[in-house]
Amino acid sequence: MNRFGAYFATLSAGPAALWCYLIWYLTMVTLYFDSAPRLWLTSLGVSAIVGLAFMLSVHAHGAPRQHRWQIFRLFLIPFCVSSFSALVKGHGFILIFSPSLAKDGVALGLCLAFLCFVATIRRLAAT
Helix, strand or coil, rough: CCCCHHHHHHCCHHHHHHHHHHHHHHHHHHHHCCCCCCHHHHHHHHHHHHHHHHHHHHHCCCCCCCCHHHHHHHHHHHHHHHHHHHHHCCCCCCCCCCHHHHHHHHHHHHHHHHHHHHHHHHHHHHH
């Protein structure tokens, strides 16, 4: 099995949830996209400020350096949160849920498809 398959075959619940968060985010960004540069630049700025704060908070003196993927996530998460908030403003969202059940269904369906994919990879790896 290649690295891609091995990664998903051993994916624990925490990272699987993060992948579902990303799927939900990307679905809603696609459905509610706004091309305004100010929105995306503000999100990048928030990402830089909060990501740096996260880096400082998790890096203990003498601790090993974070992996690149962990560092990327420390900056990606604030970017996603700030851009999601700006994109859904005024669209009637309740928490992260769209007022359209169909749009929520698309995002939920994609998350479930991902989890089925992971379960399939696990079964294939076990044989």
